[in-house]
Amino acid sequence: MPELPEVEVTRLSFADRIAGAVVQSVRLGKPLRWPLQCRPESLVHRRVTGVRRRGKYLLVDLCEGMLLIHLGMSGSVIFDRQLAPAGTHDHFDLVTDLGILRLHDPRRFGAVVYAAAEADIVARRLLGHLGAEPLGEGFDPLWFFASLKQRKAAIKQVLLAGDLVVGVGNIYASEALFLAGIRPTTRACTLSKPRVIALHAAIRSVLSRALEQGGSTLRDFTNARGESGYFQLEAMVYGRAGQPCRVCTQAIRSIRQGQRSTFFCPICQKR
Template sequence: MPELPEVETTRRGIEPHLTGRRITGVVVRQPRLRWPIPDSLPRQILERRIHGVDRRGKYLLLDCGDITLLVHLGMSGSLRIVENDSPPRLHDHVDLALDSGKTLRLHDPRRFGALLCFDPREGPHPLLAELGPEPLGDQFDGDYLHRQTRRRRTAIKSLIMDSHVVVGVGNIYASESLFLAGIRPRRAAGRITRAEAFRLVEAIRAVLTASIEQGGTTLRDFVHEDGSHGYFSQQLRVYGRAGLPCLRCGTAIRQVVVGQRSTFYCPHCQER
């Protein structure tokens, strides 16, 4: 599914088209997404001005004053900016027409996405309330991660993929970050040293930053808001490379299952 870098890439792509614009029309063709779109949503956001586009984890947040529109892309969703009179395609479920003559269009073949709204004055939406810190934010540092690992038997890869601990470190990025930090993915989190926690935080930051700069990882269903694909997959060091030589040392990359997810690592570069 689209991960944090893909969502951030989308946010950056749509933000210039949305900020300062007024919503002049709302068309809901298919309300049955992962959570049904409320019948009241079109009335709540119609004629409101969008003050900004933020991101929390994998959620996009459209700031409309005392209403915030929450968007999740699910497994196959994408957002595009199209002309107001552009005919919808199959799986184009929602349109937000803007006073610029453009439309923000939600495309979601599998319908695992979401389009909800809430009043931010009443606190965060329940989907956001228990999320951990942002991996690129100041709250996520080596001391924090080391505290989170104490007395944990769970695999370190599963821990950094737990959105209650830190948001947005998906399966691909977890494998890549652990490789960069030289840590085996199945190692018990409680055995991670403070120095390793600092190294892992820096690796997570580096991997996610590089992916955002290159437009996200090319996944089967992920496309940018303009329809183009991400390119970070060209830089993957271990993910999806089982049996191939490590790009650093030449040792064959191994594949295991951690937390029911395919996981890749180099047994030489990740000795511990």
Template sequence: MPELPEVEVTRRSFADAITGAHIEGITLGKPLRWPLGCDPQELVGQEVVGLRRRGKYLLADTSQGLLLLHLGMSGSLRFSHGLPVPGVHDHFDMATNRGTLRLHDPRRFGAVVYTKGEHDPVASRLLDGLGMEPLSHSFSLATFQAGLKKSRMPIKQLLLGGKLVVGVGNIYASEVLFLAGIRPTAPASRIGPARARKLHEAIVSVLARAVEMGGSTLRDFSSADGMAGHFQTQANVYGREGAPCHVCGAPIRLLRQGQRSTYFCAQCQRA
């Protein structure tokens, strides 16, 4: 599943190219997770004035509204001139005078939704429950510590939930907790100030490094210009069950939490 680093890498790969583009046509394929929310013709003639990100949503500001794009479980975007004829898994094409933006999504859990703005009820329903952005100055340590204290959930489950901080997906949660030296099953409320600070720093460090490396490509993720990610090649624990820990040499362990795979080192993550 594309997580925050993959979505941010995707945004950066075509944000400059699409900003200022004029929409010339919309082609829809099979239904996605949610309907577009307007007649496609309503978008024709509008200008794309910017491309932002909130959590795992890309927000394309237009001259009259806001287009929200979500990659779901298996989605990816392409932005280019001369794309081939849409295939069976291509479900949204937005033709502009600078190229065509295409959503490819084999499982169709992704979405493209048009609203009148970020405060539109539809947009609010999708965005208002999201936690702090870990790669922005709004990622407050004090607010993060307070959120930990309020939760009895295992720390990894809290991180995955996205209500305290967004973007710490399954791969990155395992890596973050290893870097912070915290066992994934530790109750969030029992993490003290010193460990909370270390965890806060680890979230920023791991996600920033993942973005620099183009995200993680475990199956078929690539950015809008076709580039694969490489973060997974330098993972400390994720996907390394039984392999020796890079720090202490103990075998990396695997456990299941909420039907998700969690990788950790029992020696380095004792707390």
């Protein structure tokens, strides 16, 4: 699913178009990961004032309150003046005078949650523990080094946990570690300062490049205009088990870490 670049590409593809829209009705499909936390009718007549992103959450600001949208593993958002009748996997429609915002999510790990404010108990539960935005000012290399010093877990797992840095999902974690030449199983606290600085740069580089490419890593990704990911950003290691490393031709290896697959090159990522 969607990692930070895909979520940001989604945001950019509809934020301007939905700004100023007034909610006319709400349609709910099957239950998502969490309940909406408000009566759907209570959203009617509210105006959308903007769309922000925090980690992998989209924050749809209303003149009063906000909707937190998460795409989970299989979610996508589309916004258009007119949409086809809702299908079996369309579980949330926000109908406005400017168009319909729809969450399509076959696996339903995604969610749409209403929060009165960011200080709201619901918003704090979902957003409160999130780490630094990797493409923002708060993601400082020396701070990153100091933070990783406190963590004994494997670096890949620390990246995925999202409490130090957000938005790095299963694909980009493997890709960034390859770029930095770090073995995914290495304990975070054992990484030297130069290696952490390299990882910091690799995370930024991988994410910003994917963002420029329009979130192209996911084969079935579409932005809110319904435009598909171009899948033009070639993965160095992700999904390439047994295939030759693009740098040294050694066979890429695949392991399991915390019930997720990890890919790395045993030569380029020695430790």
